[in-house]
Amino acid sequence: MTKTYYLEDIEVNALRSVSLVIREGEMVSLMGPSGSGKSTLMHIVGLLDTPTSGQVILEGVDASTMSANQLAELRNQYIGFVFQAFNLLPRTSALANVELPLIYSGVSATERTRRAKDALERVGLGNRMGHFSSQLSGGQQQRVAVARALVTNPSIVLADEPTGNLDSRSGIEVMAMLQDLNAQGITVIVVTHDDRIARHAQRVVRILDGRIQSEEIVREPVRAAIELRDLPPEEVAG
Ligand SMILES: Nc1ncnc2c1ncn2[C@@H]1O[C@H](COP(=O)(O)OP(=O)(O)OP(=O)(O)O)[C@@H](O)[C@H]1O
Numbered sequence: 110m111t112k113t114y115y116l117e118d119i120e121v122n123a124l125r126s127v128s129l130v131i132r133e134g135e136m137v138s139l140m141g142p143s144g145s146g147k148s149t150l151m152h153i154v155g156l157l158d159t160p161t162s163g164q165v166i167l168e169g170v171d172a173s174t175m176s177a178n179q180l181a182e183l184r185n186q187y188i189g190f191v192f193q194a195f196n197l198l199p200r201t202s203a204l205a206n207v208e209l210p211l212i213y214s215g216v217s218a219t220e221r222t223r224r225a226k227d228a229l230e231r232v233g234l235g236n237r238m239g240h241f242s243s244q245l246s247g248g249q250q251q252r253v254a255v256a257r258a259l260v261t262n263p264s265i266v267l268a269d270e271p272t273g274n275l276d277s278r279s280g281i282e283v284m285a286m287l288q289d290l291n292a293q294g295i296t297v298i299v300v301t302h303d304d305r306i307a308r309h310a311q312r313v314v315r316i317l318d319g320r321i322q323s324e325e326i327v328r329e330p331v332r333a334a335i336e337l338r339d340l341p342p343e344e345v346a347g
């Protein structure tokens with residue numbers, strides 16, 4: 110596929126004849142310098158944007174044949190997003206943030222709360238459900254964002270620089286969670302600038318100037334084995 114942006118008279122070729130297959134259950138890192146087209150590719154794969162030409166085939170379905178409503182439904186059903194800037198609602202509890210995607214899918218209030226609690230427990234934040242985003246550390250906020258991405262039971266999780274704003278320990282915690290989701294069968298695509306982070310995946314795809322430059326199989330992906338557990342509040346600094 111190709112993606113061209115037009116800014117007044119200037120043509121920006123964000124993606125140029127990119128051809129990429131991601132297999133079900135794979136974990137892939139996408140690397141490349143700033144402006145190379147990584148986020149553009151993630152937005153298109155995540156059905157948030159459409160290519161200028163070419164096709165996106167998701168689970169055998171050609172996305173270009175679908176209406177905006179069908180795309181939104183497909184996105185809700187299959188895809189979870191994690192962003193660099195967490196994108197949580199401020200002055201809103203962790204629990205309410207995680208429940209949000211379920212409101213759009215029309216799940217009942219009791220079921221929403223049950224599933225959101227379960228997702229927060231899976232990321233080790235069972236004791237932080239009532240905290241506002243602003244009362245959580247960066248690493249904890251990103252864990253809330255991961256819980257929000259997985260609460261809909263997606264088959265694909267797309268993470269755009271999920272460790273970009275985190276210290277290295279919190280970054281590894283996030284990678285541990287993504288690897289854990291992948292081990293449960295979820296397809297994971299992670300954008301990163303960091304080679305060590307990239308090597309947590311089974312394949313590294315490098316993109317340069319809107320083109321795929323190389324693909325590398327990682328023989329022994331780094332295992333991010335950090336145990337996430339609920340600490341009693343008095344043991345948590347800050
Ligand atoms: N909405 C837009 N309108 C016009 N140009 C855009 C738009 N979005 C992205 N671009 C351009 O497309 C190119 C690719 O941008 P993209 O955001 O995909 O890069 P990236 O690889 O994610 O970079 P970074 O690592 O800095 O996040 C850039 O030249 C950018 O300026």
Ligand SMILES: [Mg+2]
Pocket residue numbers: 147148149269
């Ligand atoms: Mg980007």
